[in-house]
Amino acid sequence: MAAEAVVVDAADRGLAYGDGLFETIRTHRGTLPWWLRHRARLALGAARLGIAMPDDARLDAVLTDALVRADREFGGEAVIKLVLTRGAGARGYAPVDGIAPTLFATASPVPAATPDPLIVDLLTLRLGVQPALAGIKHLNRLEQVLGAREANERGLDDGLMADADGFLTCSTRANLFARIDGRWITPPVDHAGVAGVARGVLIEQWRPEGGLRVERLPLAELGRVEALTLSNAVRGILVVARCGARPLDPLPDGLTEACAALAASHPAFLES
């Protein structure tokens, strides 16, 4: 059976205003090991935007259907993208009561492995500071699109993004962990950026020597970074070999433990 194209009403507020949320969920043998974490972030985003969170029965139905398609088309190792929008409504920014949220899921193959370790650099594009939207995975992603375009144009594997106040925040598609003076730091995501699911696992379960601090990382510190890793829920942990002209430690202390912590939580990352 051919995959049926999923279509959305052109009046959907997800399209009109990016008025919605998404989750990109790595499968493993037809299951979603991190589903409860993705669900928690989705619920947080829904509460922040004032969108009704679908009940578990509806979420399960949509995800089960996507898993079946993923299994049929990609053999069980796949990425499920779940989208929740405020629904289709009349023109005008103000959210209208009584419209039914849109919920659907699509399946894609796991992306091809990127060159690892990565070559990155600081992008010229800065992230706007917006505490009301920071942390959640909403559909307003033009900054990431423009950032990814800049990274591509500069021949980078990914680009580091600082916010408008000059704090290093994330890459275009991952959270970042930097080692400075032998200690690991990851920036908070309360001004910009997304609270990544893999980041959450690492904050909870990775105990490198000296600890992992969640701390703002001024751009001035970038020159002192000794090692840099990027994490997201699709690719796990990727190590950065070089930031601009500066080579970084490709096998920093603590990396093995970070990968082990992630794999213990999500077996798709056992091999990474």
Add this chain to the structure above:
Amino acid sequence: MAAEAVVVDAADRGLAYGDGLFETIRTHRGTLPWWLRHRARLALGAARLGIAMPDDARLDAVLTDALVRADREFGGEAVIKLVLTRGAGARGYAPVDGIAPTLFATASPVPAATPDPLIVDLLTLRLGVQPALAGIKHLNRLEQVLGAREANERGLDDGLMADADGFLTCSTRANLFARIDGRWITPPVDHAGVAGVARGVLIEQWRPEGGLRVERLPLAELGRVEALTLSNAVRGILVVARCGARPLDPLPDGLTEACAALAASHPAFLES
């Protein structure tokens, strides 16, 4: 014939990332008096985002179809919403070459008149500063959605929005013009906000006494504002009666000339 529902591929980047642009165009007797202005802003946005601008034949076909529907359903006085996205593509933020942009238009009735003069206040929500996206009418509009929600919750007709640096920028759905010490000012839109089509007409063609200055408006100046008007391409010029507890001049010097300048450019605003 019933209106056919316009649908969009769920993989459209307009939905996935807000990776696109729109124009909200007021019709008049089945024509679009400001089309060339809307087209110019759309072209600017397309260039900024790196989306191929559709040629005039395609734009004309889509708009003519929407005008026919508007005429049939709303009698010729309507609002046409034109949407251009980068098109449907694979997962991943980076724009992919070779996908066909999505272009469609929908028609809505002219919105019911708002109470005029308006009651507004400064919103607590600030706009992120993002020069790469400021000025263009892109699909990342969650700040406006959250701003409109706050305005509704506070019982306001609209809300004034300052940017993260503390400069008054716009309302949730309009550009603003403030009179201070007898002279009119409108803020630039190079850090946040949209370069409104009605705003463009007023900057070009309204010549109030003392001139109209395009100048940053620090929040500290808000207490000195004597009169405030809001403009957009759907509603024309609206006068603000009160900002928070402060009454403003409902018939300020220069207002008649502003309305005349707009009406001379777009006859739908003759009666306003």
